[in-house]
Amino acid sequence: MTNQKQAMLYGLATVLLWSTVATAFKLALRELAPVEMLLIACTASVLVMAIILLAQGRWHQVFELSRKQYAQSFGMGLINPCLYYFVLFGAFDRLPAQEAQPLNYTWALVLAYLSVPFLGQRLRKTDILAGLVCYAGVVVIATRGAVTSLSFSDPLGVSLAIGSTLIWASYWILATRDTRDPVVGLFLNFLFGLPVIAVICGLTEGINLPDPGALAAAVYVGVFEMGVAFVLWSYAMKKAENTSRVSNLIFISPFLSLVFIYFILGEQILPSTYIGLVLIVAGLWLQQKKVRAREQALAHGS
Numbered sequence: 001m002t003n004q005k006q007a008m009l010y011g012l013a014t015v016l017l018w019s020t021v022a023t024a025f026k027l028a029l030r031e032l033a034p035v036e037m038l039l040i041a042c043t044a045s046v047l048v049m050a051i052i053l054l055a056q057g058r059w060h061q062v063f064e065l066s067r068k069q070y071a072q073s074f075g076m077g078l079i080n081p082c083l084y085y086f087v088l089f090g091a092f093d094r095l096p097a098q099e100a101q102p103l104n105y106t107w108a109l110v111l112a113y114l115s116v117p118f119l120g121q122r123l124r125k126t127d128i129l130a131g132l133v134c135y136a137g138v139v140v141i142a143t144r145g146a147v148t149s150l151s152f153s154d155p156l157g158v159s160l161a162i163g164s165t166l167i168w169a170s171y172w173i174l175a176t177r178d179t180r181d182p183v184v185g186l187f188l189n190f191l192f193g194l195p196v197i198a199v200i201c202g203l204t205e206g207i208n209l210p211d212p213g214a215l216a217a218a219v220y221v222g223v224f225e226m227g228v229a230f231v232l233w234s235y236a237m238k239k240a241e242n243t244s245r246v247s248n249l250i251f252i253s254p255f256l257s258l259v260f261i262y263f264i265l266g267e268q269i270l271p272s273t274y275i276g277l278v279l280i281v282a283g284l285w286l287q288q289k290k291v292r293a294r295e296q297a298l299a300h301g302s
Contacts, residue, residue, distance in 0.1 A: 042193065095153070
């Protein structure tokens, strides 16, 4: 099997996992508060990433970082998982999955915009057009089609969903200066973030044994969304001979996610969700097309 075929298989496996997590979020949040779900998911994620590092023979790297890098792990851990997932789970707690999930997908566009002031990248006309298309989709979904009234179904839930994109994009901008191994770095971020989450949960909701179904859904999120999916996507990117073909797979995820949301959660998918999601994906595709063109130009230039 060629490296590109392996990359596509890893990418498809990742997309399949990403497509199920919105449903798992809602199943867990039926019984758990967002911070309770975060505590369980983060614990599961730490354990699964430790197993992955042990299996790969890279566990020793956890103990070979500088004092500054361990301090960095704590700081990054406060952003992801602590702040990011608390805000994201808060959005899913208030909104239907079919609304929260597409809104969260706009983080890639937010990353492009934040890269202008923080990474010195140029904002081009395509970025602006992509933004207009994407956020037109956001308005359609958030108003459930009542665009002219601008009456949001849940203003706080929508704000949390959009806020999560700012946090996630900011995290990845900080990660561009991160010299740690990606899996080791993510493991340490979650390991240092876990006690903070546990203290907050203990002070607010208490530490309780949840319903088995909610527990299973939260563990699923921790193992697959926070752990395995990250590792699989890293493998896909490393194996890829054509990264744009693998990257394009992410556009399948939000549509496949609606299938799980409909059949497992029983949500009736609104026409406004389909229209808004098509606009969001079209905007992201425009933005990614510009990035790919730039990468190809640089490759030919070299």
